[in-house]
Amino acid sequence: MKNKIQELRKSRKVTQQELADALCVTRQTIISLENGRYNASLTLAHKAAQFFGMTIEELFIFEGDENL
């Protein structure tokens, strides 16, 4: 699943560590999310969407049956 985390984070001049602290996850999780190696849970997606002030659909791009 693609997401706009890196793009939004950079545009708002937020560091990976700051975002990680705000979402209560490790910096490594943010790196993995940005690289698309890890898909966030619903809770984390919700927290991230709240942080950027947008909806989950706007932040995460669902590309069909990824795990089917």
Next chain:
Amino acid sequence: MKEFRKKYENKFKISIFKCLTMPIVFFTVQFLVKGGSEFSQGLVTGVFSALMVTAIFSLVSTYVILHNEEQLKKRYIEETDERNIEIAKKTMQTSSLISLYLTAIAVIISGFISEVVSITLAIDMIVGVIITVAVGTYYKKKM
């Protein structure tokens, strides 16, 4: 975070309990194996020394974490990070599967060498499978 602090407070209490009771248990066991071989006495001393060191280490580290808010938050993030939890789950899943297949191979190979070893390994494998099925059934009902 409050629950996490409570968890660490309980861990600290358990560590104190371990540190206080371990010497008593050690001297009791040492007294019981007094007439035993040098090996058994050495084994008891070794095991209890290792347990004592881990208990003291746990006591000190828990104390430090509980008295440092930054450390506590860092530990909270490390332990509750969903990616870390996911990694731990997948590691357990993959390693137990590999272990199961390796045991199955060992059962077959040892069958040609020693019947006792082969049966022991087979029992170990069967018990492992039973536990996996039982835990799987529990979680299927729970979720």
